[in-house]
Amino acid sequence: MVKQTIQIFARVKPTEKAPAVYSVDNEEQSGGRLEFVVPRDLADGFINNKRESYRFRFQKVFDQVTKQEEIFETIAKPVADNVLAGYNGTVFAYGQTGSGKTFTITGGAERYSDRGIIPRTLSYLYQHFSQDSNMVYTTHISYLEIYNEVGYDLLDPRHEASKLEDLPKVAIMEDPDQNIHLKNLSLQPSANEEEALNLLFLGDTNRMIAETPMNQASTRSHCIFTIHLCSREPGSATLRRSKLHLVDLAGSERVGKTGVGGQILTEAKYINLSLHYLEQVITALSEKNRSHIPYRNSMMTSVLRDSLGGNCMTTMIATVSVDKRNVDESISTCRFAQRVALIKNEALLNEELDPALMIARLKKEIQLLKEELAMVTGEQRHDELTPEEIQGLEEQVKVFLDDPDPDRTLDLGPDMRKIHLCFSLLKAKVWEKPCVQNGTDNTSHLTSSDKQDSQTHGELLKLKDMLTQRDNEISILVSMLKKEKKKVQEANAQLANFSNGDTSHSSSTSTLGEKRLKAEISEDFPLAQHLMNRQRGPELSMGRQEAFEVFRQDHEDRLTIDDNKTILKQRFAEAKALGEQVNQARNRVNELKKQLEMRRMQMAAQGVMGVQQNSESDPVEERLRNQIEEEKKSYKSTFGRLKGLKTEIEHLQHLLHKSKIKLQKDFQDWWTQEATKLQKDQRPESVEVKQSLNSTTRHSSSPDHAISTRERKLRDLPAPSARDLRALSSTALSPSSIPLTGDQQTDADIMAFIKARQSLLTKTGF
Numbered sequence: 001m002v003k004q005t006i007q008i009f010a011r012v013k014p015t016e017k018a019p020a021v022y023s024v025d026n027e028e029q030s031g032g033r034l035e036f037v038v039p040r041d042l043a044d045g046f047i048n049n050k051r052e053s054y055r056f057r058f059q060k061v062f063d064q065v066t067k068q069e070e071i072f073e074t075i076a077k078p079v080a081d082n083v084l085a086g087y088n089g090t091v092f093a094y095g096q097t098g099s100g101k102t103f104t105i106t107g108g109a110e111r112y113s114d115r116g117i118i119p120r121t122l123s124y125l126y127q128h129f130s131q132d133s134n135m136v137y138t139t140h141i142s143y144l145e146i147y148n149e150v151g152y153d154l155l156d157p158r159h160e161a162s163k164l165e166d167l168p169k170v171a172i173m174e175d176p177d178q179n180i181h182l183k184n185l186s187l188q189p190s191a192n193e194e195e196a197l198n199l200l201f202l203g204d205t206n207r208m209i210a211e212t213p214m215n216q217a218s219t220r221s222h223c224i225f226t227i228h229l230c231s232r233e234p235g236s237a238t239l240r241r242s243k244l245h246l247v248d249l250a251g252s253e254r255v256g257k258t259g260v261g262g263q264i265l266t267e268a269k270y271i272n273l274s275l276h277y278l279e280q281v282i283t284a285l286s287e288k289n290r291s292h293i294p295y296r297n298s299m300m301t302s303v304l305r306d307s308l309g310g311n312c313m314t315t316m317i318a319t320v321s322v323d324k325r326n327v328d329e330s331i332s333t334c335r336f337a338q339r340v341a342l343i344k345n346e347a348l349l350n351e352e353l354d355p356a357l358m359i360a361r362l363k364k365e366i367q368l369l370k371e372e373l374a375m376v377t378g379e380q381r382h383d384e385l386t387p388e389e390i391q392g393l394e395e396q397v398k399v400f401l402d403d404p405d406p407d408r409t410l411d412l413g414p415d416m417r418k419i420h421l422c423f424s425l426l427k428a429k430v431w432e433k434p435c436v437q438n439g440t441d442n443t444s445h446l447t448s449s450d451k452q453d454s455q456t457h458g459e460l461l462k463l464k465d466m467l468t469q470r471d472n473e474i475s476i477l478v479s480m481l482k483k484e485k486k487k488v489q490e491a492n493a494q495l496a497n498f499s500n501g502d503t504s505h506s507s508s509t510s511t512l513g514e515k516r517l518k519a520e521i522s523e524d525f526p527l528a529q530h531l532m533n534r535q536r537g538p539e540l541s542m543g544r545q546e547a548f549e550v551f552r553q554d555h556e557d558r559l560t561i562d563d564n565k566t567i568l569k570q571r572f573a574e575a576k577a578l579g580e581q582v583n584q585a586r587n588r589v590n591e592l593k594k595q596l597e598m599r600r601m602q603m604a605a606q607g608v609m610g611v612q613q614n615s616e617s618d619p620v621e622e623r624l625r626n627q628i629e630e631e632k633k634s635y636k637s638t639f640g641r642l643k644g645l646k647t648e649i650e651h652l653q654h655l656l657h658k659s660k661i662k663l664q665k666d667f668q669d670w671w672t673q674e675a676t677k678l679q680k681d682q683r684p685e686s687v688e689v690k691q692s693l694n695s696t697t698r699h700s701s702s703p704d705h706a707i708s709t710r711e712r713k714l715r716d717l718p719a720p721s722a723r724d725l726r727a728l729s730s731t732a733l734s735p736s737s738i739p740l741t742g743d744q745q746t747d748a749d750i751m752a753f754i755k756a757r758q759s760l761l762t763k764t765g766f
């Protein structure tokens with residue numbers, strides 16, 4: 001058992017604004033120190049106005065310039081090493097919204113070098129698996145999102161087609177030993193790094209898809225990415241099962257400060273509530289003599305129960321922003337971390353015997369014992385006695401009983417089935433004869449038949465003695481058998497439990513999801529298109545497509561997307577060149593091998609023909625072998641580079657994909673806003689329009705239907721060409737300059753559309 005307090009680290013997010021006064025000191029022996037100096041007049045809110053300096057201790061403090069690589073090496077790698085050794089591990093990020101939790105745990109959305117702890121840990125683990133031939137490893141991945149106290153499986157493929165509320169909820173189940181099991185959370189097998197990364201990408205994409213302007217899930221949900229590891233030495237029945245939770249918590253800011261309302265306020269309350277329960281658990285754990293820890297109050301604390309004060313090595317990263325306006329939240333984050341640092345965990349080595357292997361072993365042992373027995377008895381044992389065997393035994397018993405010799409024995413061998421049968425035959429014989437009555441031992445008066453009876457009685461007593469002896473033997477053998485049977489039953493029951501436990505997680509979905517993800521990456525905007533279809537109905541109209549093009553040109557992420565596209569092209573070219581090099585190296589190795597074989601054949605032929613040969617090794621063969629070794633080395637290193645490049649390419653594709661979805665979502669939000677604005681502007685303009693709308697929606701049960709009908713019309717209007725639009729934008733807008741239809745409703749829609757286009761073109765400088 002390893003006893004350890006939760007390790008705490010702080011990471012300061014880079015800022016371009018004037019930062020508050022703060023300092024970082026990692027020179028101290030006892031760890032790192034983060035200090036904020038808050039001038040008295042600036043201190044507000046809950047910060048004590050009398051204090052100026054706030055100092056906090058951490059294992060280490062990472063300042064603004066720290067790279068992702070260093071964060072992984074210092075924080076996550078030691079935890080991953082413990083997980084490889086069979087201990088549970090958790091790394092969780094805590095901090096206010098925008099302080100860098102997702103950046104630290106998952107990674108940034110722009111560069112490959114911004115990969116966070118999850119992809120780096122996966123890379124590290126799979127590299128370890130491939131290098132460690134002493135162990136056999138199997139991994140499964142689960143990805144849980146907790147939003148408004150409800151759990152969702154981020155690897156559920158239905159995410160794309162359904163609304164969050166319609167997805168199956170993950171439920172918490174507790175077994176009698178208080179172990180937590182999560183129903184409806186799938187455990188996806190991942191045989192290699194690529195498969196694991198695809199699951200991460202799938203989960204991240206699903207997390208984005210679920211977001212709407214009203215639900216910025218990434219900010220207001222907790223996400224737990226778990227790597228389930230199982231390892232064993234080949235042939236050993238001992239298994240090690242460990243789990244690594246990588247946790248991105250929701251933003252920790254206080255509701256009062258964020259100034260939100262409506263749905264978002266409800267969510268904020270949930271988050272605050274769940275983080276409040278997290279605080280309660282942490283406070284309870286940091287207090288001595290507290291017997292009750294309120295884990296069950298929230299889903300997140302229930303799921304992370306082991307990570308907090310249980311069987312786990314846990315590390316917390318407090319992400320802080322040093323912008324002046326965020327200092328009070330940062331101080332609050334650091335205070336929270338100080339309490340977390342008091343919690344002691346007791347991590348156990350998670351070893352267990354593999355029930356399947358135990359059963360196999362016991363079966364083998366039984367088989368061996370049976371074979372030994374057969375060797376001793378010289379007989380092959382079957383389950384039942386055959387009719388011939390029974391007949392033979394009946395005759396044996398008859399001969400035994402008929403023989404007056406008291407030393408006569410009934411030789412049955414060590415076969416319980418035969419012994420049992422003979423005893424029952426004897427018993428039957430005994431009960432066939434009338435019993436000798438109680439009487440004095442007056443044998444002188446006995447007739448010959450009486451004497452015979454008395455002899456039989458003597459034999460009977462002897463037999464009774466034998467019977468007792470055999471009974472004892474039988475009891476011993478039966479109890480041995482029972483013991484063996486019980487062992488097998490227990491092992492069977494364990495196996496059944498084990499496989500039941502697994503099936504609750506077993507809805508395997510990975511391959512489909514991966515395929516879909518890959519297919520989507522290769523196209524341009526299909527997922528986003530699908531998203532819009534889901535929310536708004538069919539296909540983008542021509543007008544919207546054009547508007548989207550203009551919107552895209554002006555979007556803040558366009559440069560990142562273009563940059564990543566360029567890098568991706570470069571990487572593809574590099575990968576192609578490396579692929580060719582790998583092929584060439586392989587061909588060269590094959591060619592050299594052929595030459596080596598030829599040379600060997602030549603030398604052998606010369607030997608046969610009696611040509612004298614140098615007894616030392618052949619220099620030509622030596623040279624060829626060296627060349628092969630060199631080529632193999634070059635092949636291996638180029639192949640390694642190619643593999644690394646492949647991972648980078650996949651990551652870049654994922655980043656591109658994410659940026660594209662974000663772009664589409666931003667456009668969607670903007671479009672909806674513009675449409676709503678226009679509708680508001682036009683509301684007084686015509687009562688008839690309203691009436692007309694009402695008549696269109698008379699049959700609708702939804703009060704919002706009027707808006708959506710109108711919006712749909714606006715969207716589906718055939719758009720003028722870009723040239724027409726430019727012409728339109730330079731023309732003053734008057735109903736006379738636009739070809740109208742005469743229908744009041746349609747003309748109102750056309751005007752609304754033209755206005756929206758014009759405002760867009762004005763914004764983008766056309």
Ligand SMILES: Nc1ncnc2c1ncn2[C@@H]1O[C@H](COP(=O)(O)OP(=O)(O)OP(=O)(O)O)[C@@H](O)[C@H]1O
Nearest residue numbers: 013096097098099100101102103108218219250251
């Ligand atoms: N160390 C860093 N270096 C560079 N950029 C960073 C760093 N930390 C955060 N950022 C950037 O700051 C922005 C907000 O970060 P991030 O989304 O990780 O915050 P968060 O704490 O996860 O917020 P939320 O609670 O909303 O999920 C992102 O654009 C991210 O790329």
